[in-house]
Amino acid sequence: MTESEPRADEVTITPYRDGPLLVRGPVSLRDPDGSEIPIERRTIALCRCGRSRLKPFCDGSHKLASFRAPAGTQRGSAGGRATR
Numbered sequence: 001m002t003e004s005e006p007r008a009d010e011v012t013i014t015p016y017r018d019g020p021l022l023v024r025g026p027v028s029l030r031d032p033d034g035s036e037i038p039i040e041r042r043t044i045a046l047c048r049c050g051r052s053r054l055k056p057f058c059d060g061s062h063k064l065a066s067f068r069a070p071a072g073t074q075r076g077s078a079g080g081r082a083t084r
């Protein structure tokens with residue numbers, strides 16, 4: 001296994017340039033009340049442009065909206081802000 005290959009039980013989240021967050025691995029997705037949102041695939045794409053009609057999933061609308069975002073972090077930012 002190389003450093004770029006995640007373990008089978010590892011969850012990875014990859015921000016795609018101008019697109020969604022790709023989540024790979026064994027995750028459960030829940031709404032704010034704790035109810036599980038069914039996931040039918042091992043890899044899911046979560047919308048980060050706000051235009052999807054299938055939120056929280058990406059439906060490809062980011063392309064029509066010309067959404068722009070970097071593949072990695074924005075320059076000068078590290079980590080993130082947690083919400084509760």
Ligand code: FES
Nearest residue numbers: 047048049058062
């Ligand atoms: S990121 Fe794809 S529809 Fe929002």
